[in-house]
Amino acid sequence: MRKENLLIELGTEELPPKALKTLATSFAENIHAGLTNAELSFEAIEWFAAPRRLAVLVKKLDATQQDKTVEKRGPAVSAAFDEKGEPTKAALGWARGNGIEISDAERLVTEKGEWLLYKAHQAGQSINALLEGILTQALSKLPIPKPMRWGHHTTQFIRPVHTLCVLFGSEVIEAKALGLSSDNKVNGHRFHGEQGVTVAHADEYLATLEKQHVIADFKQRTLLVRQELEKNAAQLGLKPDFDELLLEEIASLVEWPVVLTASFDTSFLQVPKEALIYTMKDDQKYVPLLHEDGELSNQFLFVSNIQSRDPIQVISGNEKVIRPRLADAEFFFNSDKKHSLASRLNSLDSVLFQKQLGTLKDKSQRIATLSSYIAQQINADAALAYRAGELAKADLMTNMVMEFPDVQGVMGKYYALHDGESEEVANALYDQYLPRFAGDDLPAHPVSASVALADKIDTLVGIFGIGQLPKGDKDPFALRRAAIGLLRIISELKLPLDLEDLVGKAIEIYAEKITNEDCHQQVVDFVLGRFNALLQDQGISIDVIQAVSARRPTQPTDFVARIQAVSTFKALDAAEALAAANKRVANILAKQHVETGVKVESALLTESAEQTLYHELESARTELNMAIEQQDYTTVLTRLAQLRESIDAFFDNVMVMTDDNAVRDNRLALLLMLRELFMVTADISLLAKN
Structure with missing residues (x-):
């Protein structure tokens, strides 16, 4: 079958620069989808884009579709013929619709019955016949928020279109789109090139344009x-x-x-x-x-x-x-510089943060109070944190920031230094917006961290507190970014802070403005949910995250410590067997509805395997108390991994569900003791097999 390279170029007025790459890639994807749906085979698609053109080059495209046989099922045989064996109206209508006689029909026999069947030969269509529809569909699906009209045309596009070049090898494929008919002409550079330049072959597209001072790639x-x-x-x-x-x-x-x-x-x-x-x-x-x-x-x-x-x-x-x-x-x-930042605080009362949550001055006061509280928790200067929080939004009222919004925080730092504020306060005014994107720097000083955290928590609690949770891709207050920034600051700076406590304090500061009764839990769950996504981006396997999340640790540093420990544990030889044992224990305890707090009676331990496991669990629990207090979960899990032989021996030699109720309950209590010791770090039973 003949194969050629297909070129499609749409020549336009200057396209929006920020949208150019998106338009070009979308155009290529849409052409790819159209050719695929038309069952036209090709090797690859390249896209090209420049201010005055969008183009695709399809490599080694089949000239026609493959011929194929299409099976057209008719009525069931029982409904296709009457008692005399004559074809019914239903059968005759089906045959006529397919252009055949009833005698030409085959039979399709399945377990469910027998049907009339016609196998029709369908000749493949050529690219010439198919391309216009594919092109029209591809253009209609481009992400164009505001299409425009031009001249006397009724068609619409993102910018006026002047040329449509469609070449299959050296052959022009006739097609119409956006009011244009295809040819083999393209326009060169607006000033250095010629208009209506002929492209002799699809393969010569780039070279032809380069001679016209256009680098189309x-x-x-x-x-x-x-x-x-x-x-x-x-x-x-x-x-x-x-x-x-x-x-x-x-x-x-x-x-x-x-x-x-x-x-x-x-x-x-x-x-x-x-x-x-x-x-x-x-x-x-x-x-x-x-x-x-x-x-x-x-x-x-x-x-x-x-x-x-x-x-x-x-x-x-x-x-x-x-x-x-x-x-x-x-x-x-x-x-x-003629007016201090402090002198601008009252003007913040004229700007709403959010209608139900008050003005920017209200927000500044909340940030100041919460910054001071956080500073106390991390041994930072609470007075400086309060001052920085109070001034955090003052630079929004300066001429510079009103003209150049992206320098908010930056100008706050410069103006604060000019006003004679301390360096810690000035730095905090800049650092409050960190991190601004993935991989961005974090606040460098404890006072800065306090203000950055307070700002993010205040926004999260406030917006959740009035029931405006982000939905789908709608997140007007950038709550997801705030949550990720919050987690990064606490976990990467290793700050001893608990989300439950921080959210509770923010709710207390908001007081009656919080109307959502579920605000506290919703905010904590939302932030922890972003933690899962953040950790996955760092390459942590989903089962490790799920195992730790099952314990719902709300201190980010503690969460990370558990993640690191479980990741290390999972690499051990004993991990898979212990995960399976934990799953088995969890299932047994769930079925028997064993309540926490049940104690093991050593006198009822009659089998050597259960006695050994009990003594090893007691020993491990005593040894690990300090490690648990210090959140040294790696040591905890490494020590518990040493119990593998005793656990295996228990399940190999001890019947848990014995007829003796007292012995059975005691063995269930022993399993609960085992389960609780492993659950100190994470739910190991959720780990997948390596």
Whole structure:
């Protein structure tokens, strides 16, 4: 069967840069699904994307579907013929619908009866016949929140569409989409290229566009931008400051990237670098340059979409663009410093945190009180924690943060230092938002940790307290992120804090504002649920997490200690047998409804195997008291693993469910003693086989 590479390119006006990659990958996925559903075989699909185009290249696509035999079942034989053996109306109608005579029908015999059957030969359709439907469906499923119309067209798309190139090898496949008819034409670069350039073959797509100053391969273009940024920065002895999101956004803005260096007046460096970096990155998509010590340089890089004959003019233009933005930041910074953060506290009363939970000033007071309480628990300075909590949201009322929201906390730190606040308080104003994303830094100081925890707990308890729990993917107050941040701070900084206590204190501070009676348990369960997800992301197996979760430890550091211990225990040779024994014990105790607190009577232990197990359990319990108090669960489980032979011997030689009620109850009490000792750390019975 003939196989060729299929090219589909949609030529558009400039596409939204933040949506470009998503649109391209979605387009490829939709084409993939359409071809698969049409039962057209192919090797692979590549996607391409540039500001003015979306494209896919399907490798080694079959020209037609495979022929196939389709079985069409008719009525049951009992209903297909009357008493005289003549075909009924139902049978005749079925035969006529399939274009056959009743005599042409076969019989399908199953355990449930016999039916008429027609095996129809169905010829495969060509890609020419199928593609338009596949393309139309793929385009209709693109994630376009706000489609637009253009010109006299009634069709809608994310941006106006000008070309539709569809090539199967060198053959143009006729198709219509978005008001266009397909051909083999594409548009080159808006300034350096030609319009209506012919692509002779699907395989020549990238090369044809490169001659027209378009690098259509998104991944190649992104890599080129990265390399050029790093090269230019290295030549200046500086380091480029960009992340993957900024890099991809820049690559989505240009078809022919040219990296240039510009600069701004050094006087602007008196402004906090974070504000300058924010406006360069977010507003202009420029790449700031940093010195080795992390300080900001007055030079920066930008990526142009043209190869200018006079790059000085391009550089000058960009320097003129950035200057007023930096001047705004400078003005805001200088004007903000005329008023202290403390003087802005009353203005927080004019901003709602949440209608039922009060204003930002109310939230600040709650954070201050809770920060002070947490500080006492972790031996931090409670007075400084209270002060930091009180000022935590004050910078939201500054001109700088109102103009550049992403520098909240950052500016709080600078303004606090300017006001003469202690360094611990100033750092806490920045650290309160940490961690902001997976892998982000944690608060570096105990006072900072106190405020960061208080802020997150206050939000969690408040929103749960009025019954607005996150549902599905809707989480407007970022409660999941708050919970994960809370867990990371406590567990990774090894803070002696209990979720039950923290949530209870927050509820007490909120007082009558909490209307949800189940708030306490719901918040703790919600946070612990995020712990499970966090641990899975760290590679902890689900059965280990379930074994520990069964004990519901509410101290995050204790939870982690148990996880580490159970993970170590699971690797032991005895683990599988002991897990199975624990499961057996749990089943026996559950069936017999044995209550906790039942004591073992040593006088009733008549078999040597049960006597040995009892004495070893008593010995282990005595030895492990200190380890349990110190949350040294690895030692606990390692010591219990030494009981394997005694446990095996007990089950091999002792009949638990004996007819003697007293002996039976005593043996059940012995199993309960065994179960409780293992359950100190986790429910070992939940561990899966290795």
